[in-house]
Structures are given as structure tokens and as C-alpha cells.
Amino acid sequence: MSATPTFVFDFDSTLVRIETLEALADIALAGHPEADNVRAEIAKLTDQAMSGEVDFGTALRRRLALLPLTRAHVEQLADRILDEGTWSVRRNLRFFQENADKIVILSGGFREIIAPVAEGLGVAPERVLANDLVYNAEGRVTGVDDQNPLSWDNGKPKVIEALGLARPIVMVGDGWNDAEVKLAGAADRFYAFTEIARREKVVAVADAEAPSMDELLHAEGMAGRWSYPRARIRMLLLENIHPAAVERLQEAGYSVETMKGALDEDDLIDKIKGVHVLGIRSKTNVTARVLEAADRLMAVAAFCIGTNQIDLDACADHGVAVFNAPYSNTRSVVELAIGLTITLMRDVVDKSAGMHAGKWNKSADGSRELRGKTLGIVGYGAIGSQLSVLAEALGMRVIFHDLSERLALGNARRMRNLDALLAEADVVTLHVDGRKDNAELIGAAQFQQMKEGALFLNLSRGHVVNIGALSQAIQGGRIAGAALDVFPEEPRTNADPFESPLMGLKNVILTPHIGGSTEEAQEAIAEFAAERLLGYLNRGDTTFAVNLPNVQLSEVSGGHRILHIHRNQPGVMAALNRELASAGLNILGQHLKTDERTGYVITDVDRDYDPEALKALKTLDGTLRFRLLH
């Protein structure tokens, strides 16, 4: 590694979120009759000086002359300046403290205000170069020390040159006077720091823009709080995912793009390049072709329960973790199923449509109570079993069929097979998952087995039912009513048309896949899935991943964390540990978990190692993904 450069940091709008003179103006002008005008004048001068329109010395003196500033005002700001630290500076304190002897703070601002921040960063007072305020006997500020070159135009380069600092020198700041340091040749690189204020003119002459300290440290090859600047991690959230997720992910520093509808395979292939995290709901198919095109993808989050739209094995083979929200909309689906059952039993939808057309049809024919009827639940997972409890509470008898051994809740009875269930149920409701094998689980033969006049509900997945057979069963009278929330072909957006052979049939309720679409469920899903993503990105935690071994992990603290996803084949662990040993890495902790396909090993190591040594780990035979977390 090349030697650490000398870092020269500007202060206002770089190490802190404020401009000192504006903050002092707020304090000194409190209660002043002309406060707003004076403040506006000061802000304008600051901006003109920072963008190079007015020379710095002139702007500084004019701003001070506008203020009735006293020592007490200055002390007041100095007392609270630590609260004004720039966010990315705060999270990278360790960088400052560990490299304090390579850091200089260079500011046209005032020493009294900078001192507490410098102390917090571990930067010695002699490495703080700033202006000195001059006070009169009453403690009133009369100006600045005119001997200090920093109080004049183009002072920063002069001061830096006079220090004779070790090169290369990296200048970091938001203002034109910071850019001048590089333009005058006193620094080797200049980063326009834009986390607080972004000035086009300054960015235009910079070697690079640093939207945060993370970006700067990454660009300079320094170990920062994060191994990779979060703002560069791109997340694409499709299908109108609840804003709570966007907020949570942005708040954590990631870049989030949202789209209202789903994308088809080709559009997703175009869009997926450069995307690190994809968020979808039930309608976007993540196929092997999509994964081939995904050059950066680390994780897919299904902001729903079903994951049948995702090629989970192909994701695992690419080292892409897949998460879902398995319980957040369960209750919403159950409530709708209950509501639909009652609505079908009472023929509410057709009667209501009749009323809207001016037809009064008061009749009890065919209308029945729920109480005492038999509900047949196919698929007794999270939704099926919760529906079982609610239906019993309403007085229904519950029978169920599931491929797996499930605990029968309450008085629910397990049926030995699907046929037995179909023969006995007054209402058949589907809550199986969307695995391929479930295609047309219910077709003509199954409708034949149902009781004459049975009701039928599908809130699981569209392909589970043969729609033509259902349509015939309804028209032939075997099925007295049906409620369908899911369809073999569903429109990708609200603007696309919907068509189905079931349209217009008597006592048939069609809903646009809204089983899980309640405000409560969508918000809960957003929070749950966003947390899973953050846990994975920030800690490597795979709890609730549906295609990788689940490992629950705490925050990385003290050391670095090496994450290695590999094909589950003999010898990978041995080879990995051989490489770690030969690189002289001190292992603080290690976890390994495997499933049939994939192995996931997490190794926490001490920070003092040669980063070059890690390269070998990326190319170990069987490696699917390698990641380093700080």
C-alpha cells in the first residue's frame, strides 16, 4: 500500500454541518429588529465567498462588520459545536483519531469554534489553522488578526505551503477557497465535499466529488466505518413498495430508486445492471436470465410472502441472498378469506349489483350461515392455520390437508388426502404456496369431487387452479360461488387491462390480488423486509433468508468481518482457513453453516492485516461471493 497522504480538511460545511458566521449571526442577532435582513446579507456573502464571486478577505470582514458579536456569543457556539458534527465524520471518528498526525484542519473560520471539534477528532491544536478573532476591552469582536494569511484572499494555499507537509496532500472542502489550494499547487488532490453543500463551480474543478467521508476514504484506500460507501449501493424497489421501506433504507445511507409497477423479464434485464439490491412483490419474475445480467446483485427482497416468482436456486448459485416477509400480511389474507366466505354464502355481491341497477331482490333462497358449515383448508401453513382459528371462532367446522405434518389447531381435523377434504367441505379454500408442482392442483376432476353447491376460494397463486374447469363447474352448478384473488395472468400495473373467463359469472367475486394489500400489512412488510436487508448488508446476517443457510450475527465491532458464500463442496473450508492462516490473519470468531447447495462462512478478524492477502479468498475454488465488512 502507498503511504497515507496528508489530509487537509476544511471546517465549515465539511467537518460540521454549519457555516460558523451564519450560526454566530443567529446567536448575535436574536431579538434584533433587522435580524432577518442582516442574516440574509450574511448568508449571501458566505455563498458569494464560497463560490468565489467575492474575495474571501472582503467577505469575511464585511460579514463581521454586520454583526454585534461578543465573546459570549462565540462561547455559546463553541459550547454546542460538537452537536453540529457532519454525520459521515461522526461515523468515521476512528479514521480521524487513528490518523490525527496526518490530518490538518484549515479554515477561514475561528479557532475558538474549531478547537472542541479538533479535540474530539484527536487533532492537535498546532494542526488547526484558522483565523483569530480580535476583541476589545468590553469583549466585543472588532475584527480578525490581519497578520494571519487566512484572513485574506487565497490565504489557504499560502498557509499550507508554509507548513511543508509531507506529500501527497489531499485537500477536502466545500468552498472555492478549498479548491484554490489545489489550483495553486499546494495540494495534490482536491475532493469537493458535498454532503452539506454542493457548489457546481467547486465540483467542476475538483479531482472528484465526495458526497460523504465514506466516499473520500474509499477513494483514498483508507479503512472507514464502512467497507464500501453506502451511497454507491443501489437499490431498485419495484411494484409500489411502501414508503416506510424507502425511508428506512435511505436513512441507512443507501441509494434507493422506486418504480410503481412490475417489470417483465427483458425490461428487468435492462434495468438490473449496477443494481445491488432488488425489491419486488409477487409480480416480478427473477429468472436465471435476469441473474445472468445482474452484475452487482447481492440480495433480492420479496416484500410479500410468496417467493415462487424468484428462481431461488439460481440466486444461491450466484451468491444472491433472497429474503421475504413471511408473516406480515398473514392476518390480512385471513380476514379477507373470512369476509369473502360470508359474502359468497349470502350472495352479497350480485344482490348489491342488482340494487345498483334498481333491482330489489329480497330472498333467503340459497343464503346460508357460516355456523356449522365445514371449511376445507388446503395448505395449513401460516395463513391456513390462522384462518382455521378464526373460522372455528365463528362456529365453522374445520378440516385441512397439508403435504407436511402440521399441528392441528383447536378442533381442526387433518384429512388423509385432498380427495377426502374435497368430498366433505362446504367451502374449499386454497392456501398452498406457489411451487411449480402446485400448477393446476385443482382442475375438473377435483371440482367433480366437491359437494354439489360448494363454495370455492383461491387466495394463494393463480396457477394452482385450472380456470376453464372452474368456469365450467360454476356454470354447471356444482360450484355455487367462487372468490378469486389471484389469477394465472395478472396485469403488471394498474394501467394494464384484466381479462378472465370468469368475468360476468353469477356469484363470482374477483379481486385484484389484494389479499395482503392493507395499509397495516404493507407497512409491516416494508419494515420487516428492509430490516432483513440492512441486517444482511451491514452485518452479513442471513436470518430469514429463504435460499441460504440462516446465520444470525451481531454488529461488526473491533475487527473486520469476512463473508464467504461458496458451493457446498469438499475442501472449501480447509482452503479458506489455509489462506487466512498464510495471510497471518488473527481470527476473532468464525461461523460456518451449510445447506445442501451452499456454504456460508463468516470470519471476524483483527484489523491489522495486509488487504492484498484477501484477494486469494475471492478466487478460491467454489467461491460464489466474497464480501468484507468494517
Ligand SMILES: NC(=O)C1=CN([C@@H]2O[C@H](COP(=O)(O)OP(=O)(O)OC[C@H]3O[C@@H](n4cnc5c(N)ncnc54)[C@H](O)[C@@H]3O)[C@@H](O)[C@H]2O)C=CC1
Ligand atoms: N392473495 C394474496 O395477496 C396473498 C397470497 N399469499 C399466498 O399464500 C401462500 C401461503 O402463504 P403462507 O400460509 O404464509 O405460506 P406457508 O408456507 O406458511 O404455507 C403453505 C402451506 O402449504 C402447504 N402445501 C404446499 N403445497 C401443498 C399441496 N399441494 N397440498 C397441500 N399442502 C400444500 C405447505 O406444506 C405449507 O404448509 C403464499 O405462498 C402466497 O403464495 C400470501 C400472502 C398474500
Ligand SMILES: O=C(O)C(=O)COP(=O)(O)O
Ligand atoms: O404475499 C404474497 O405472497 C402475496 O401474494 C401478496 O402479493 P403482493 O405483494 O400484493 O404482490
